[in-house]
Amino acid sequence: MTLFTAALTFSGSDWLLPASVILVVAGLILFWSYRASAPGPLRWVCLSLKAAGLIGLALCLLEPHWTGQRARPGANLFALMADNSQSLQIRDRGETRSRGEILQEVIDPSRTDWQATLSDNFELRRYHFDGRVQPTSDFSGLTFDGRSSSLGFALKNVSERFQGRPIAGIMMLTDGNSTDLRGQLPDLSGLPPVYPVLVGRSDRVRDLAIRQVQVSQSAFEDAPVSIQADVSAVGYNGRPVVARLIDRAGRVVQEQTMDARADGEIMAFRFQLKPDEPGLSFYQVSVAVREAQGEVAADEATLVNNQRVLAVNRNKGPYRVLYVSGRPNWEFKYLNRAIMEDREIELVSLIRVAKREPRFDFRGRSGESSNPLFRGFGNQSAEDIERYDQPVLVRLNTRDELELSSGYPRTPEDLYNYHAIIVDDLEAEFFAPDQALLTQKFVSERGGGFMMLSGMESFQEGGYHRTPVGDMLPVYLDRTADPYPSGMVHWQLDREGWLQPWARIRDNEADERARQEEIPSFGVINRVRGIKPGASVIATARDVDGTDLPALVVQRFGRGRTAGLTIGDIWRWGMQSVEAREDMDKAWRQWVRWLVADVPERVDLTIEPVEGDANGAVVVQARVRDPRFLPLDDASVMMEIEPVVIGSSGTDTGALRLQAEPSLSESGLYELTFVPRLTGGYKASAVVTNAVGAEVGRAEAGWSTDLAAEEFHSLAPNLPLMEEIARRTGGEVIDISRLNAFVRDLPSRNVPVMETWSYPIWHTPAVLLFAFACLLAEWGLRRWKGLP
Numbered sequence: 001m002t003l004f005t006a007a008l009t010f011s012g013s014d015w016l017l018p019a020s021v022i023l024v025v026a027g028l029i030l031f032w033s034y035r036a037s038a039p040g041p042l043r044w045v046c047l048s049l050k051a052a053g054l055i056g057l058a059l060c061l062l063e064p065h066w067t068g069q070r071a072r073p074g075a076n077l078f079a080l081m082a083d084n085s086q087s088l089q090i091r092d093r094g095e096t097r098s099r100g101e102i103l104q105e106v107i108d109p110s111r112t113d114w115q116a117t118l119s120d121n122f123e124l125r126r127y128h129f130d131g132r133v134q135p136t137s138d139f140s141g142l143t144f145d146g147r148s149s150s151l152g153f154a155l156k157n158v159s160e161r162f163q164g165r166p167i168a169g170i171m172m173l174t175d176g177n178s179t180d181l182r183g184q185l186p187d188l189s190g191l192p193p194v195y196p197v198l199v200g201r202s203d204r205v206r207d208l209a210i211r212q213v214q215v216s217q218s219a220f221e222d223a224p225v226s227i228q229a230d231v232s233a234v235g236y237n238g239r240p241v242v243a244r245l246i247d248r249a250g251r252v253v254q255e256q257t258m259d260a261r262a263d264g265e266i267m268a269f270r271f272q273l274k275p276d277e278p279g280l281s282f283y284q285v286s287v288a289v290r291e292a293q294g295e296v297a298a299d300e301a302t303l304v305n306n307q308r309v310l311a312v313n314r315n316k317g318p319y320r321v322l323y324v325s326g327r328p329n330w331e332f333k334y335l336n337r338a339i340m341e342d343r344e345i346e347l348v349s350l351i352r353v354a355k356r357e358p359r360f361d362f363r364g365r366s367g368e369s370s371n372p373l374f375r376g377f378g379n380q381s382a383e384d385i386e387r388y389d390q391p392v393l394v395r396l397n398t399r400d401e402l403e404l405s406s407g408y409p410r411t412p413e414d415l416y417n418y419h420a421i422i423v424d425d426l427e428a429e430f431f432a433p434d435q436a437l438l439t440q441k442f443v444s445e446r447g448g449g450f451m452m453l454s455g456m457e458s459f460q461e462g463g464y465h466r467t468p469v470g471d472m473l474p475v476y477l478d479r480t481a482d483p484y485p486s487g488m489v490h491w492q493l494d495r496e497g498w499l500q501p502w503a504r505i506r507d508n509e510a511d512e513r514a515r516q517e518e519i520p521s522f523g524v525i526n527r528v529r530g531i532k533p534g535a536s537v538i539a540t541a542r543d544v545d546g547t548d549l550p551a552l553v554v555q556r557f558g559r560g561r562t563a564g565l566t567i568g569d570i571w572r573w574g575m576q577s578v579e580a581r582e583d584m585d586k587a588w589r590q591w592v593r594w595l596v597a598d599v600p601e602r603v604d605l606t607i608e609p610v611e612g613d614a615n616g617a618v619v620v621q622a623r624v625r626d627p628r629f630l631p632l633d634d635a636s637v638m639m640e641i642e643p644v645v646i647g648s649s650g651t652d653t654g655a656l657r658l659q660a661e662p663s664l665s666e667s668g669l670y671e672l673t674f675v676p677r678l679t680g681g682y683k684a685s686a687v688v689t690n691a692v693g694a695e696v697g698r699a700e701a702g703w704s705t706d707l708a709a710e711e712f713h714s715l716a717p718n719l720p721l722m723e724e725i726a727r728r729t730g731g732e733v734i735d736i737s738r739l740n741a742f743v744r745d746l747p748s749r750n751v752p753v754m755e756t757w758s759y760p761i762w763h764t765p766a767v768l769l770f771a772f773a774c775l776l777a778e779w780g781l782r783r784w785k786g787l788p
Contacts, residue, residue, distance in 0.1 A: 026054050049777050067756065072755040077125060081158065081171065081172045085177075087149060090175075090205065102199055102736075103142070112739075113740075129157075147707035168192060168752065171195045172194065172195070174196065179710040193729050196722035198733060205235070210230070210231055210285060211231065211266065212229075227310065236260040240290045241287055243285065272507070278316035285308050304711075317345060318345070319419045321348065323335070323348065326425045326430065327352060332351065339592060342592075422451045423469070426458070426462065444557055450563070465479075474564055475530070488521035489525055489543045505583050505586055505587060505590075520572050525566050536554055538551075553566075573587075603688050603699040605621070605622050619674075621669060624670065633662065639684055641682060679708060684701050
């Protein structure tokens with residue numbers, strides 16, 4: 001913006017020639033009269049004084065004016081914007097007042113008059129902003145509790161409000177810390193000059209902050225949830241920092257202490273826990289600096305960034321696993337007993353106790369299909385006669401008498417009710433072609449888990465090569481030259497197994513290695529040629545020759561996952577001791593938990609943040625499927641969103657009931673956009689009904705929003721960002737100390753609506769006094785020196 005200065009103009013141009021003649025004649029007369037009237041320099045001083053007085057009087061004939069341009073009063077708009085975000089609560093080092101208190105003093109009209117000066121020349125519009133932009137009349141609504149500082153949004157909003165109208169500029173009173181720019185400049189096109197007024201000092205302040213919190217979950221039974229909190233400390237080098245994990249009821253679950261490191265260096269606090277209840281849980285991580293007396297340090301710049309709420313969603317069951325075996329065996333005994341200790345897993349078993357026999361034609365009466373030796377005993381109707389060409393199956397732990405009554409499922413509606421399938425010592429011919437293909441679709445399309453255990457009729461020995469079931473296994477099933485190892489084999493985790501918590505039993509490497517040394521050797525193994533591309537070897541079986549054979553191999557297959565366990569006498573492990581049996585049971589539970597993890601339900605609820613939104617908006621998405629797990633489009637999805645407060649029972653927290661709308665981009669997807677009003681955790685629950693009003697399913701999900709994490713990412717005022725915005729818009733950064741001077745000069749700068757002003761000099765008392773002063777000075781000097 002250009003600063004205009006006044007210019008000297010003459011309106012009496014007709015008097016230019018007479019005035020020039022008068023000055024020339026007067027000059028000659030003065031020169032003639034002073035040529036010998038005074039000695040030395042005194043003569044020239046008197047001559048100059050009288051000449052100056054005569055020139056001043058002669059210039060009055062030309063009517064001189066001071067002229068220039070200025071903003072027309074009231075014709076231009078000017079926006080005054082004050083930051084209302086939480087970062088203004090920071091107290092800089094050495095300050096007794098917070099940044100917000102300093103800002104309130106600057107804009108208080110009873111203490112300063114620069115706003116009145118602005119109002120005299122511009123149509124002043126006042127706003128305060130955080131995540132939103134709100135008009136105000138006197139800034140009385142400043143509370144400095146805004147969860148974000150949307151500088152880019154605020155500038156764009158004001159620009160759109162006054163589009164096409166004369167706006168002279170935008171003054172922003174802020175610390176410059178933006179939550180929506182993320183290091184990028186906003187779109188500055190169409191903006192008037194921006195004048196940032198930075199509040200706060202660039203000195204480093206003492207602060208303890210949680211930078212980020214990461215939550216990871218696994219099938220590790222003892223501590224399935226791992227939480228890592230990255231904490232930075234400034235100004236507390238060597239001081240003890242205490243981190244606490246607090247549950248929803250306000251109880252301290254775990255606590256850790258670590259000495260603060262160099263300024264800005266990250267301290268990683270790690271918590272491992274097993275929530276008391278499955279499903280959705282909320283926790284809070286809080287950090288504090290401890291004094292020697294055990295009190296919390298009171299010199300911290302802000303406490304807002306010292307805590308973070310997080311959501312842990314361990315989807316609760318029941319997870320239903322279908323176990324199919326070709327014969328009763330020891331493996332099922334120990335597997336079933338291990339799973340019985342898991343409240344979230346239901347093991348439904350289908351065990352064959354007798355194979356089907358070849359069809360035999362009894363030559364009895366016409367239409368009789370049963371053995372004539374049993375004629376006359378019991379009900380001999382066709383529906384109740386046991387066919388000799390069908391296997392004898394035993395069902396265990398079924399929901400009702402109809403489940404699995406016809407054997408292995410043949411329809412998606414029946415098979416897709418399960419989350420995983422375990423096949424044990426069962427030949428491929430047991431599955432009809434449609435059943436084998438359905439099993440493959442159960443994994444690839446439905447997203448279920450599949451695991452094959454070892455045995456006489458498993459893998460290659462079971463004839464699974466080039467079958468739909470064999471194709472999805474993670475190992476190759478074509479026969480090798482030496483299918484069996486020589487002697488016993490010993491179990492040990494492979495490199496990938498060490499990285500998977502669900503494959504370990506102990507929580508540290510030393511104990512896990514010691515545990516593996518105590519595992520007995522195994523004698524039954526199905527040898528495979530190798531693993532398929534993309535598969536991972538979790539454990540190996542080392543034979544007496546030192547050869548490592550794949551023992552436990554896993555891979556992704558379509559939407560689901562498959563696993564192959566080639567050792568067939570895992571039960572030996574549990575026969576060693578009570579402790580070994582407990583370890584084996586735990587291993588089985590973790591393996592099954594891995595199988596059912598991430599298996600989709602008929603209703604799945606996910607939370608997706610809205611990219612680039614500074615207010616923490618999220619999209620709650622519900623994916624709904626029919627019994628065949630195809631997208632369901634004619635459903636009704638009612639959602640309930642409830643804020644979670646740590647330290648409360650959560651029974652009355654103001655839940656909202658909202659209707660989700662079908663997505664236009666994906667079939668079976670229903671969406672709801674939600675903007676949280678409070679920082680903390682939120683729980684979303686969905687109830688889905690079909691077209692006739694019958695309930696399809698329920699689901700819940702949780703998330704947390706913490707806009708303070710971005711708001712307090714940097715505590716020092718962001719001067720470089722403000723300087724760049726001001727430079728690109730033609731403005732400048734204004735220091736608070738020269739705010740009054742800037743406001744007085746502002747009308748002289750280039751604005752959309754200007755007016756020309758003119759100030760006459762020729763008839764002002766100053767010009768006449770100047771001429772008389774020069775003449776009187778010349779006369780007095782001559783009298784003083786005794787000159788004529």
